[in-house]
Amino acid sequence: MSEVYIVDAVRTPRGIGKVGKGALADMHPQHLAAATLKALAERNAIRTEEVDDIIWGTSAQRGPQGGDMARMAALDAGYDVRASGVTLDRFCGSGISTVSLAAGMIKSGLEDLIIAGGTEMMSLTATMARQDAARGAPPTMMDAGNLRLRARHPQSHQGVCADAIATLEGIRRADVDALALDSQQKAARAMSEGRFDRSVIAVHREDGSVALDKDEFPRPQTTAEGLAGLKPSFDALADFALDESGTTYRGLINAVYPDLKIEHIHHAGNSSGVVDGAAALLLSSPDYAARQGWKPRARIVATANIGDSPTLMLNAPVPAAKKVLAKAGLKIEDIDLWEVNEAFAVVTEKFIRDLRLDRDKVNVNGGAIALGHPIGATGSILIGTVLDELERRDLKRGLITMCAAGGMAPAIIIERV
DSSP: OOOOEEEEEEEOOOEESSTTTSTTTTSOHHHHHHHHHHHHHHHHTOOGGGOOEEEEEOSSOSGGGOSOHHHHHHHHTTOOTTOOEEEEOBTBTHHHHHHHHHHHHHHTTSOSEEEEEEEEEHHHHHHHHHHHHHTTOOOGGGSGGGHHHHHHSOOOOHHHHHHHHHHHHTOOHHHHHHHHHHHHHHHHHHHHTTTTTTTBOOEEOTTSOEEESSOOOOOTTOOHHHHHTSOOSSHHHHTOOOSTTOOOHHHHHHTTSTTOOOOOOOOTTSBOOOEEEEEEEEEEOHHHHHHHTOOOOEEEEEEEEEEOOTTTOSOOHHHHHHHHHHHHTOOGGGOSEEEEOOSBHHHHHHHHHHHTOOGGGBSTTOOHHHHOOOHHHHHHHHHHHHHHHHHHHTOOEEEEEOOBTTTEEEEEEEEEO
């Protein structure tokens, strides 16, 4: 079995995901994906006719984000027409899964050169959601075709799930606010010290002017007092009637946890930011890298996927981490840096507590609370972030994982070469 090398990693800055406010929000999502593919090709002198495949993650695959973004972005980036592409959806975990699938193809010997990554323009998906609501379209889990599944596996809104988990675990508002403040402070330090500079590429408009060259979402002015003053975001939503029967998001959770009285503690300041962004990684076999004269930066040690409760939705990262560690034959102390996506503060807080981790090794440059979470791209972004930081600190291994809708989590371990 071949080793799988990470040769390079790039990403766009994350732009605020609101039309009229974010610097990237007026662009086509294909443009963001193409920017990362073009940057990889230029930085590494890729012979694009030799790219075996481009595996891309996008969660909301409709409207401008539909139509196999991997293939269309490759054409937009000027790749040879022989560079094929496929686009997949594992919700928030898509950007890790693209890398894992690419690694499997290379490790098996079936392919030699694959680019993996993802894109999500949440400014676009938010607009589509508002349009759906205006025309009376039900949420995905509420449509008629899903009534049988809903009866078997009630699936609530992820924000309500976050509050439910915090209530079950005894995690308090002060705990999640402290983690959120820490995320903002770490991200501010990382940006001021240029820790993202190796991976972040500028996104240009059609006229060649720079649209965005640094992350737009962080709020370094955040204070503990400011966070404490924010109202919970999901208490009213929990009781919103989803259909004529009066089903609510709270009711979906109480169908499985009938005695649970949810305490609402999550708000905009301790939940992931709504942003636009894309990321890509260049993966190859050792033989191909040697032929190109590339110096690999890391290798893929192990990958894993796992499912957990779809009703609580956000609890799979811990079992995913345990599974990938077991597959790699490693222990917690063998991991130098951990990255668990801050979909909501409770996810990371529970992860740290359950695995008894050193907080100084987790999300060391801030996370999605400060920097934002472009759903299909985030996993690929985090792999590149960990790789950059392993190199900066001269450390060896990193583990990356994240929760995904449906109660899933992918995980991956990388090791510097």
